[in-house]
Each structure stands twice: as C-alpha cells, then as structure tokens.
Amino acid sequence: MSIIELLASISLLVLSIFFYLTKNTKSRASSKSDPNLPKSYPLIGSSVAIFANRKRLIQWTSDLIRNSPSATVVLHRFLDDSRVVTGDPANVQHMLKTQFQNYEKGSKSRRALFDFLGNGIFNIDGDSWKFQRQLSSHEFSTRSLRKFVETVVDTELSQRLIPILSAAAANNAVLDFQDILQRFAFDNICKIAFGYDPAYLLPDLPVAEFAKTFDEAAKISSGRLNSVFPHLWKIKSFLNIGSEKRLKEALLRQTIGN
Known part of the structure; x- marks a missing residue:
C-alpha cells in the first residue's frame, strides 16, 4: 500500500x-x-x-x-x-x-434468551408466536383446566400461604414478602404447567434446588440484555467463563433434575 x-x-x-x-x-x-x-x-x-x-x-x-x-x-x-x-x-x-x-422482540432479544426460553411462546415472533398463542389460548379456555387452576391456587393459598402469614402475624415475625410471593407463584406455576410440586412455600422456607437454578438461569439470561456491553456475554459463553459458565451449569442441573 x-x-x-x-x-x-x-x-x-x-x-x-x-x-x-x-x-x-x-x-x-x-x-x-x-x-x-x-x-x-x-x-x-x-x-x-x-x-x-x-x-x-x-x-x-x-x-x-x-x-x-x-x-x-x-x-x-x-x-x-x-x-x-x-x-x-x-x-x-x-x-x-x-x-x-x-x-417484535427482535433477534437480539431472542438470541440472548434462547438458552433459557428456547423457541417457546415468550421468545418468538410472527407466525410462530400466533400459532403457539392459539394453542395455549385454546387450552386455557377449557373449563376443566380453569377448574384445575382454581383448585391448585386455592390449595396453595389455604394450606401454605395463609398459614405462614397467620403464624408470622401471631409471632410478630418479619417476612420477606417478595420471597414469599415468589415461592407462592413458583409452586403454582410448577404444579399447573409441569404437574410437579416443588414444595417451595413451606413454613421453614426451604431451599429448593430446582427453584434456585431456575432463578439463577433467569437472572443471568436477563442480564445478557441489561449488560452495559451487549456482546460481552457471547465472548464469555465462547470461553465458558463467569456468568455464562454458571448459566450452562444451571441449565444442565435443571435438565438432569427433570
């Protein structure tokens, strides 16, 4: 030159x-x-x-x-x-x-969340989203499923949430309400979607491995989108270091657990 x-x-x-x-x-x-x-x-x-x-x-x-x-x-x-x-x-x-x-969610969002959400309804656009939405809306419109959801939530509410809140009130105890509601929601979602009761909302507030790994995978995946440097996660994933290594381990534990 x-x-x-x-x-x-x-x-x-x-x-x-x-x-x-x-x-x-x-x-x-x-x-x-x-x-x-x-x-x-x-x-x-x-x-x-x-x-x-x-x-x-x-x-x-x-x-x-x-x-x-x-x-x-x-x-x-x-x-x-x-x-x-x-x-x-x-x-x-x-x-x-x-x-x-x-x-649309766009390609950046889909790539960042793919390891966690795959091609599910929460991570797709266009015709694929419409198709999955039609399937899910049909299922959730059936009377039997609505009754099942009502039963699951009512049981979780009456047998777990209310007794814990009542005991805390009686003993003048302090509760992390965000944690309590997260446990309440997690139990309901698992029982409704997977037919599995993780028993996450119990009086002793146990550490459930599935809930722990799920929460970690969700935080790391969303962190990809919120990172100051948008493409840093790709480098970490390629090198299998830091949060990306923990994400792979969390997803692997979920797969083995299921």
Missing part, C-alpha cells in the same frame, strides 16, 4: 468517526437538556450510570420514568445501542395491544 493510499484510508476513518460522534452528539441533545436523565457520552452513552445502578436497575429506571414529564426515557448504551423505557399507559397500550404486531 502506498503512502497516499494509507493517508486516504486514515482520512476516511477519521471522517467516519467524526460524523459518528457528531450524529451521537445531536441525538443526545435532548438528554443533556433534561437534568433528570443520566449524562450521556460519545460512544459509551450512559453506560457509566447504567453500570453504577446495575444492582438496582428496576428502581433506578422507575425513578427516571417518574421524574420524566412524558414518563418515557431513552437510555444510550455502548456504541449507540439505545433502549426506550416507558411508564406511559398510552405507550404501553400502543405497544402491547393496539400495534402489537409492530413491536
């Missing part, structure tokens, strides 16, 4: 970076004018703020929405990967009902 060609290549690279940064700066002008939004930088966006709040992401984004006049914020991540977070009921209705067909 001649010196002229090298200089031309470098010039094109510099110009490309310049236009990219200019575009990002303009797109973030509204973010900078709003003091309630996290500071956004070229290339990395608001990754610093996202990383700082990674352990309280739901609370943090809820605060951002609450302080936003439109109840909607745009978070820019690494390399201009943007996320729109909204708490506006009209927006939610537009996306989940009125124009649902226009808001």
